Amino acid sequence: MTFDPGQLGQSKADLAETLRALRRRAGRTQVWLAQRCNMSQTKLSNIETGRSTPGLVDVELILRALDAPPESVAEVAALARLAHTEWQGKRASWRRGLEKRQSELAGLEADALTLRYFLPAMVTGLLATPEYIRASLGHSPVDTSKTIAKKLDRQAVLYDKRKRFTFLLSEQAVRWAVVPRAAMAVQIDRLVSLSHLSNVRIGVIPLGTVVGRGPMNTFTVYDQRLATVETFTGRIVFQDARDIAEHLEVFGLYERNALFGEEARALLGEWATAYRS
Numbered sequence: 001m002t003f004d005p006g007q008l009g010q011s012k013a014d015l016a017e018t019l020r021a022l023r024r025r026a027g028r029t030q031v032w033l034a035q036r037c038n039m040s041q042t043k044l045s046n047i048e049t050g051r052s053t054p055g056l057v058d059v060e061l062i063l064r065a066l067d068a069p070p071e072s073v074a075e076v077a078a079l080a081r082l083a084h085t086e087w088q089g090k091r092a093s094w095r096r097g098l099e100k101r102q103s104e105l106a107g108l109e110a111d112a113l114t115l116r117y118f119l120p121a122m123v124t125g126l127l128a129t130p131e132y133i134r135a136s137l138g139h140s141p142v143d144t145s146k147t148i149a150k151k152l153d154r155q156a157v158l159y160d161k162r163k164r165f166t167f168l169l170s171e172q173a174v175r176w177a178v179v180p181r182a183a184m185a186v187q188i189d190r191l192v193s194l195s196h197l198s199n200v201r202i203g204v205i206p207l208g209t210v211v212g213r214g215p216m217n218t219f220t221v222y223d224q225r226l227a228t229v230e231t232f233t234g235r236i237v238f239q240d241a242r243d244i245a246e247h248l249e250v251f252g253l254y255e256r257n258a259l260f261g262e263e264a265r266a267l268l269g270e271w272a273t274a275y276r277s
Contacts, residue, residue: 011082016050018076019062023048026066036065053083086237093234094142102150109157112222113164116251120170120215122178123187125151126158127167127194127202132187135179158200166201168254170215174204174271181275188272192265203258204267211257213250221247 023033030048034041039058046052047062054062059080063073093101109115117124125133133151137144158165174191177184195202205211218230227238227247238244259267 011079011085012053013050015053015059015076015079015083016048018072018079019054019059020048022063022066022068022072022076028066033062033065037061054080081240081243084239085243086239087234088237089234090232091234094140097146098137098140098142098144099146099150102147102154106150106154106157108222108226108228109154109163112225113162114223115163115165116221116248117165117167118215118217118219118251118254119167119173121218122173122176123169123191124167124218126155126165127191129183129187129190131179131183158194158197161199164199164201166203166251166255168203168205168251168258170205171207171271174268185272185275188268188275192268192272195261195265195268201260202264203255203260204264205254205258206267209257211254213253215254219247219251221251224248 023030030041030044034044037044037058038061043052047054047058059076063076068076088101117126122136123132125136128136128151130148130152133148134144137147140147157163169191174188175184179187191202194200205215219227221227221244224241224244225239227244229236229238229247238247258264
């Protein structure tokens with residue numbers, strides 16, 4: 001199934017309808033199927049009416065119990081994956097206010113204990129100076145004053161010692177001149193400073209590092225339950241365990257090729273000095 005952001009809102013209803021149709025085509029009752037899948041009839045009813053989205057294990061149990069044909073299995077698997085994926089368009093965020101997105105991110109950060117950020121293009125707001133944040137929002141066609149304030153407020157989460165943060169930045173992300181040269185040096189200094197926090201790991205991947213996979217997208221993984229991927233026009237939220245596992249695999253690849261600790265700080269110091277000279 002080809003990915004189309006417009007499909008995401010409809011996929012949950014389509015999944016419910018398809019599962020219901022498969023049961024009826026097999027001539028089975030909800031009671032029979034619920035018993036075979038070791039779930040309550042209420043849960044199955046909620047799945048078939050779209051009131052709740054089944055987990056991938058539940059979908060697999062239902063398909064197996066109904067002895068669904070291979071073509072139906074493929075269709076339902078694609079629908080289930082879409083049902084666990086959400087598209088958040090940038091224009092919709094502009095309409096409702098960018099600061100609301102910051103509140104959502106704060107909620108995700110509050111709930112997670114292990115947070116991983118892959119940053120191939122720019123520095124993320126948690127690590128950014130006020131001037132950098134202001135400049136990075138300069139293209140937004142709406143008032144960003146509240147958004148800037150909320151981004152800065154979110155940075156307090158870095159000092160929560162219960163949480164573990166790993167940030168991976170490419171050399172481009174660190175050195176891309178979002179602000180004037182002197183301000184870029186201050187931004188890089190901030191990365192060095194934050195890297196001394198005991199619960200924050202900042203890794204850098206210098207240009208010339210041989211990595212077989214290209215850094216395609218900025219993404220964040222919250223524990224092992226959710227991943228968000230940034231694009232020019234919005235973001236995709238993945239809850240499918242397979243999608244999350246793949247992003248963790250990609251993150252691990254780049255993490256193994258990144259410099260941390262004193263090596264990273266020495267390189268960051270060189271880049272800051274270059275901006276000052």
